[in-house]
Ligand code: NAP
């Protein structure tokens with residue numbers, strides 16, 4: 444899991460062309476220690492500012508990001524292969540999350556609790572230095588979900604982008620300085636997980652790790668954090684279910700299903716990579732679903748028409764292939780969409796029918812444009828199949844019966860469910876997983892609680 448070879452630089456390749464874009468210098472342990480120590484000093488000054496001044500600084504950061512949306516989006520198209528429309532949304536999401544949490548410094552309320560012989564009040568104190576570790580699948584939004592509430596709560600942030608996708612994070616770090624945020628308050632450190640990421644876990648001045656990525660690395664961070672009782676938030680993998688009942692609007696459900704799993708080429712922890720269809724409508728759904736899959740526009744991600752681009756790397760494509768072409772158990776490919784030929788890490792949208800619920804393609808996170816489909820009998824069967832996984836991040840329920848929609852929503856063990864829709868993430872609502880999909884919640888009104896400590900103060904009033 445942690446690479447032993449230490450690299451000094453990383454060549455960022457355009458996943459759509461395999462062309463070199465930029466060579467990025469990687470931070471070593473000394474540089475990481477320096478950034479953490481500087482962040483610790485910057486944090487004290489930041490926390491001492493008037494709440495309105497911290498709020499204004501975050502609003503200015505949001506405005507500067509807004510003024511650079513197109514530049515950031517194009518950087519993500521080239522450096523990560525995201526489609527232009529997705530990348531624009533992602534840059535806009537950083538702006539929106541900053542704007543949302545810019546209201547927080549003036550609203551970090553404590554409580555006054557009735558007690559005998561005095562006054563009892565609580566404060567929400569910043570933690571100090573917060574480390575944010577970001578994966579390569581959504582470099583901008585996941586960075587913002589960490590740094591915006593962390594800064595709003597009065598912390599400093601050290602942020603490690605994924606080795607594969609450092610460019611937009613580095614640019615956001617520069618924009619923070621342009622916006623007038625204090626130097627060293629938000630440090631972006633491109634580097635290896637086994638070097639920079641590990642140091643975040645072991646450095647005593649880092650008081651919290653906000654990690655998004657694989658369950659295996661998340662478990663390792665959780666074990667490491669135990670040594671210093673370091674706070675953690677973990678957003679890990681998923682194997683989410685898209686459940687289609689016989690009373691659903693089948694046209695709509697089938698038309699939407701490809702985008703619930705093939706968006707970002709399936710490299711999405713919320714991907715609905717298992718489709719469960721009630722047996723009575725299975726064939727009717729699949730006919731429509733096939734048409735929809737073949738309609739997905741897989742092309743040069745810089746085209747405004749692109750709906751799906753390439754995978755992030757050659758290695759990720761090999762991993763995805765291994766679930767279909769190289770699977771231990773034979774996998775029946777039902778149908779496929781298209782993908783460009785030639786240079787680039789392309790893989791077509793692929794629909795498979797596992798022979799058993801034990802097959803890897805049904806159980807493991809593929810993190811690519813592969814979806815597995817199986818029929819179910821009734822509501823109880825659908826809920827049991829959906830829950831037969833170690834994960835619990837998201838899921839969708841398609842039905843016209845409001846009672847069933849609510850029963851199944853309550854029955855599925857996952858943190859983010861949508862009914863007759865595939866939406867997972869809104870910055871104003873909580874996001875996170877049940878079971879091995881994670882620990883804690885990001886976004887929404889309560890995220891600040893995981894970037895603060897509650898302090899209780901009793902003041903005696905008796906003579
Ligand atoms: P990963 O290895 O978990 O990487 C996520 C982040 O953690 C990266 O910044 C990585 O740095 C860093 N990291 C790696 N080892 C670390 C360590 N020992 N200590 C601290 N930080 C460490 O995930 P990945 O390699 O990007 O993807 C592997 C699989 O994880 C995917 O195929 C997918 O199944 C899953 N995944 C899930 C999500 C999600 O949103 N839930 C996102 C991405 C991936 P490096 O870039 O240097 O490795």
Ligand code: MG
Pocket residue numbers: 636
């Ligand atoms: Mg990795």
